[in-house]
Amino acid sequence: MQEQIIAMISEIKDDAQLANSLNEHSNIMEDGGLDSLQLITFVLKVEERFGIEIDFEQFDFNLMESVTTFCNYISELQKTAPV
DSSP: OHHHHHHHHHHHHTOTTHHHHOOTTOOTTTTTOOOHHHHHHHHHHHHHHHTOOOOTTTOOGGGGSOHHHHHHHHHHHHHHSOO
C-alpha cells in the first residue's frame, strides 16, 4: 500500500523523480509538496483505489505526518468499509 500511496503522490505532482525520494517516513504534505487542490485530488484517488470514504470534516491532518501513518489509517477504514 505504501508504494501505491507514493506513486499516487508522484502522479499528482507529475514528478516521476518524486517517487524515488519518498519513503514510508515521508510527510505527505511537506515532503510530497501537495497543495490544497492536489490534496483533494489525492484523497479522491485514495478513496477510489482503496474503496473507502474519508470524512474530510473529521480528518486529522496529523495522519499525513508519514506515509506509514496514513496507510495504517486507510487499513483501519477498510476494515469498517461497507462491502
